Amino acid sequence: MRMMSQIALAARAAWAAGRLATANERKPSMRSPTTAVMVGIVGIAGLSLLALPRAVGQPGTSAGHSPGQPAATAAPMSCEGMAQVREQMMARMKAGDEKLAALAAEMNHAGDQAATVAAMKDLLNEMVAQRQAMPQMAGMHQKMMAHMMGHAMQCMEDKGGAGGMKSMQDCPMMKGMGGTMGQGGDAPQATAPAEHRAITTDTLEPYECGTITRLHTLGGVFLASQPKPEDFAQAKKGGVKTVINLRHADEIKDFDEKKVVESEGLKYINLPWDGPAELTDEVFDQAREQLKTAERPILLHCASANRVGAVWLPYRVLDGGLSWDDALAEAKTVGLKSPDYEAKAKDYIQRRTK
Numbered sequence: 001m002r003m004m005s006q007i008a009l010a011a012r013a014a015w016a017a018g019r020l021a022t023a024n025e026r027k028p029s030m031r032s033p034t035t036a037v038m039v040g041i042v043g044i045a046g047l048s049l050l051a052l053p054r055a056v057g058q059p060g061t062s063a064g065h066s067p068g069q070p071a072a073t074a075a076p077m078s079c080e081g082m083a084q085v086r087e088q089m090m091a092r093m094k095a096g097d098e099k100l101a102a103l104a105a106e107m108n109h110a111g112d113q114a115a116t117v118a119a120m121k122d123l124l125n126e127m128v129a130q131r132q133a134m135p136q137m138a139g140m141h142q143k144m145m146a147h148m149m150g151h152a153m154q155c156m157e158d159k160g161g162a163g164g165m166k167s168m169q170d171c172p173m174m175k176g177m178g179g180t181m182g183q184g185g186d187a188p189q190a191t192a193p194a195e196h197r198a199i200t201t202d203t204l205e206p207y208e209c210g211t212i213t214r215l216h217t218l219g220g221v222f223l224a225s226q227p228k229p230e231d232f233a234q235a236k237k238g239g240v241k242t243v244i245n246l247r248h249a250d251e252i253k254d255f256d257e258k259k260v261v262e263s264e265g266l267k268y269i270n271l272p273w274d275g276p277a278e279l280t281d282e283v284f285d286q287a288r289e290q291l292k293t294a295e296r297p298i299l300l301h302c303a304s305a306n307r308v309g310a311v312w313l314p315y316r317v318l319d320g321g322l323s324w325d326d327a328l329a330e331a332k333t334v335g336l337k338s339p340d341y342e343a344k345a346k347d348y349i350q351r352r353t354k
Helices: 002-026 033-051 079-108 113-132 134-157 162-170 172-176 229-237 257-263 281-293 306-319 324-334 339-352
Strands: 215-218 221-224 242-245 267-270 298-301
Touching (some): 079 113, 113 134, 113 339, 215 324, 221 306, 229 257, 242 257, 242 281, 257 267, 281 306, 281 339, 298 306, 306 324, 306 339
Parallel strands (some): 221 298, 242 267, 242 298
Antiparallel strands (some): 215 221
8 A cells, every 4th residue: 555655646747747748738838948847857766766765664663663573562442542543544535635736736726847746846845744643544544444453353253243343443444534434433524624614704815625725715706716516506605606717728637617517507707817927907807807897706716826826916906906015915915926927017007007
């Protein structure tokens, strides 16, 4: 299982490198020897994770012990304690996968070489951090397996009697796993996506809606990375009325966003642009106009929220009355990473305030 986790990390690195290479073909401004070298480094670094020494899993070893040395025996943990261990492990795995996906999206849609390199560094650092956390995750998994074996042994000693079976059925960790060997525990329950509550906040706050990996809200506007089709249904449940998409239609390969959004009865507005050359005064003007006039709550999104932050910045300065520094801090929190986008926004603001 640990080797498969390493392979998955390497595959993510190779995938990200491939995606970046494809993006470079679409953006001539990003073609350079430095970028090409960095793309290669991502793939090599991801594959090199496989060669890192493993702190666990070697024959005759356990985490923190040398070969041949007996591991210290820990006191058995209660069923309730093991249930918490399982929940912590699953939450960390989910959060790790979501963070890698978000960082890969940011890298693939960075507006220039400097932003690409910065996003690539963030992705590699996260991959290394997850690789370093594997021994701890493996230790949690070992505890769970030992706990399950304990219940199985108790059941065997009771020869399948009511006492042993009840011990299995009552264990909250086993229930969370949907029971063992088809006996005991509750049937697995599908976890509903986080509900999107359409609230109005006076300050920028992080938010959750379905599977959206990057999301903040302020004043009835939700600033997001790319939602999945099912996330629009969650947004509708929370009261969202308008969806503004800053991506080109051919960027979204998996579904027809306009069709999905309109099937939910929501207003769909497409203001597509990608890269500094397409970030024109007209784009800034249209984004500001829609943010002022479209029916709220509004869900404004691009791929990674980099473009969202770019159009949010002038809106907050020119229409929200914020200082440049405060608006820039907000935009970067939302997802702005590209120095070129920041420079374009600053130039636009200066010319509009003359």
